[in-house]
Amino acid sequence: MNPSILYRDDAEETPAPPQDRLFAPQALPSFRVPFEGPAQAGGEENSEAPDFFGDFHLDQVVSKILAGREEYDLAAFFYSPLGEAHVRYRQEVCQDLDNSDVADRMRAFAERMRRARSFLRGMSQIETPFFKQGWFLDAAENYWAAVTGLLDDLARLPLRSRGFKGLKLYLEDYARSEGFVALGREVRQLRTDLAGTQYSMLIRGTRVTVGPYAGEPDYSWEIEQTFSKFRQAEVKEFLTEYRDLRDANHVQAQVLERVARLYPEIFARLEACYSAHNDFVDPTVSNFDREVQFFLAYLEFTQKLKDAGLPLCYPEVSGHSSVTSVESAYDIALASTLAGRGSPIICNDFELAGRERVLVVTGPNQGGKTTFARMFGQLHFLASLGLPVPARRARLALPDRIFSHFEREERLESLRGKLDDELVRVRDMLEQATGRSVLVMNESFSSTTLADSLFIGGQILGRVSDLGALCVYVTFADELASLNEATVSMVADVVPEDPDVRTYKLTRRPADGRAYAMALARKYRLTYASLTRRNAL
Secondary structure (H helix, E strand, O other): OOOOOOOEOOOOOOOOOOOOOOOOOOOOOOOEOOOOOOOOOOOOOOOOOOOOOOOOOHHHHHHHHHOOOHHHOOHHHHHOOOOHHHHHHHHHHHHHHOOHHHHHHHHHHHHHHHHHHHHHHHHOOOOOHHHHHHHHHHHHHHHHHHHHHHHHHHHHOOOOOHHHHHHHHHHHHHHHOHHHHHHHHHHHHHHHHHHOOOEEEEEEOOEEEEEEOOOOOOOHHHHHHHHHHHOOOOOOOOOOOOOOOOOOOHHHHHHHHHHHHHOHHHHHHHHHHHHHHOOOOOHHHHHHHHHHHHHHHHHHHHHHHHHOOOOOEOOEEEOOOOOEEEEEEOOHHHHHHHHHHOOOOOOEEEEEOOOOOEEEEEOOOOOOHHHHHHHHHHHHHHHHOOOOEOOOEEEEEOOOOEEEEOOOOOOHHHOOOHHHHHHHHHHHHHHHOOOOOEEEEEOOOOOOOHHHHHHHHHHHHHHHHHHOOEEEEEOOOHHHHHOOOOEEEEEEEEEOOEEEEEEEEEEEOOOOHHHHHHHHHHHOOOOHHHHHHHHHO
16 A cells, blocks of 8 residues: 555546656655646655745745644645646645544544654663563554544544545554554553552662562552652742653663563563564554644644634636636735734735736835735645635636746846846746746846836746746836736725825726826925925025
8 A cells, every 4th residue: 555645546546647747846756646637747745945935935934834843844745736636636635624623633643643653762762671662562552542543533524535535444454454453452461461560679778679569568658648748839840851761770670670570471472562563653654644734734824814814715726727816815924924913914806817817017116016926926836735725716727837036136146237137037937937837026127227127028028928827027117017918907006095005905907107106206295386395495
């Protein structure tokens, strides 16, 4: 059985083709689902963040999502987008986990697995054989409880996804396997037998004698009562513990060794169980334990957005159509920061239909144009991960590549000027982009003259239109908003009565930068009235 559960499709009868590799960055290799369309070149799961992560502030988002889950090494899941069939498969799993009861049971499973891993890690630091075997018993007991508890939960929970149904089928077979049955039987019997062992200890000076229990009185209660008057109230512990208490000290080790001599049959079975099952964790169970954290981490992060009244949805996705329609979308990075402060989040709509491919965004400075551009990129990338996106409703094309071109500081080591560097970056983007790519360009060539910006921008948008790629182009050059039939004009609005006040809403209408001339004139005291007053002084 393939070790991965949430990334395979046992319901499909047609096997995945051997070249089942989607667009680069590569889909996770364990996610074996037949997909539609030609295979694209790709590699394994990505260990490095895509180049656009910083521009879209997705690095901030992922950092918040992964906080506290470092042990699972989940970053690669957020770096590796998928194709259409894979996305829909993940959406099903995510929708099951939207049920709080399902999510809670997965967390209970994860906690048992975490305890099992903790004991297994501790075993590597223990040298005393019997103590090592005791920690093995604790690890195996927690693991067995995790698997059987998960199987019981899967049997009663309202699950619809192929992922969880496949997991249930696998665990049913695994729970009946000879090795797992033997592990559970031996662990339970050993736990019962060890709990029933009794022995006596005679302490005389520095000498400790361990012998069989012969009905001697138990002085534990008397000793506890004698010293109870010295007990203090619970206080905060400020001491730092340096010594690893996982292992026994030499006295405890010798006591346990002598107890083992009193019960040789039980401890012989413990040693045999350890030898036979010390590699008891099933790879599929282990992989599921990690994979489900990817979903839980994201859903817990977005729950805070839901609590703030913000919408999230599972987008309709297509790897072939470029039709795009989004309602009430927002910048998820900005929202995650502002939601905690109780600040309002502005949502926006946009649509591309027919031959439309390019959104040219214009308007006043600090009017929400860059935020809109980031949001556009975030929506497409999060959709390609099979996750809910920050919008009330969304229909999105799945890109083969995503590119961003945001303003960069001039780098002296490149020996190029800022304009030259920007042109090189754009050339590289256009050489790699296809008709299924998404490009987000934010105030590119803003350092040039208006004439140069219009010429360069017109050439770039013409090339993007010829490719058929989807693009957001934020610019101060209004003329580009009506370049051709592929371009759609989006304008950042201001309050009509007071153009100095931004609404952060963008509407689909022709660009008209002149509407903000008076606002700028008032801001810098360049109106006729201001100049007249200043000249009169």
